Amino acid sequence: MQTNKRSGFHVFRAQDRYIDEILAAQERQLEDLQKDPETRAQEELMEKRKEMLHQELSASEKAGLVGGAVAAGLIVAGIFVLVIFLFLLFCTKIWFV
Numbered sequence: 001m002q003t004n005k006r007s008g009f010h011v012f013r014a015q016d017r018y019i020d021e022i023l024a025a026q027e028r029q030l031e032d033l034q035k036d037p038e039t040r041a042q043e044e045l046m047e048k049r050k051e052m053l054h055q056e057l058s059a060s061e062k063a064g065l066v067g068g069a070v071a072a073g074l075i076v077a078g079i080f081v082l083v084i085f086l087f088l089l090f091c092t093k094i095w096f097v
Contacts, residue, residue: 032040
């Protein structure tokens with residue numbers, strides 16, 4: 001490695017950077033190999049989940065999701081209305097007779 005006479009810093013050539021990148025990649029691979037198999041499996045699962053998050057849904061999938069959400073909301077609202085109706089019947093027919 002050469003030293004620049006003007007600044008006193010080492011002069012890096014493209015070959016040196018390439019070797020550094022190779023060494024860094026090998027160190028990452030070695031770290032991955034030394035990890036616990038469960039940790040590696042969890043990291044792979046997280047990578048797959050990240051890929052799934054970035055996938056675009058088709059129109060039919062979007063319509064299915066929206067339809068399911070609307071149906072769930074209507075069911076919950078229907079249960080509340082039914083409970084209120086039964087409470088009113090209880091109040092008028094049994095409690096205040």
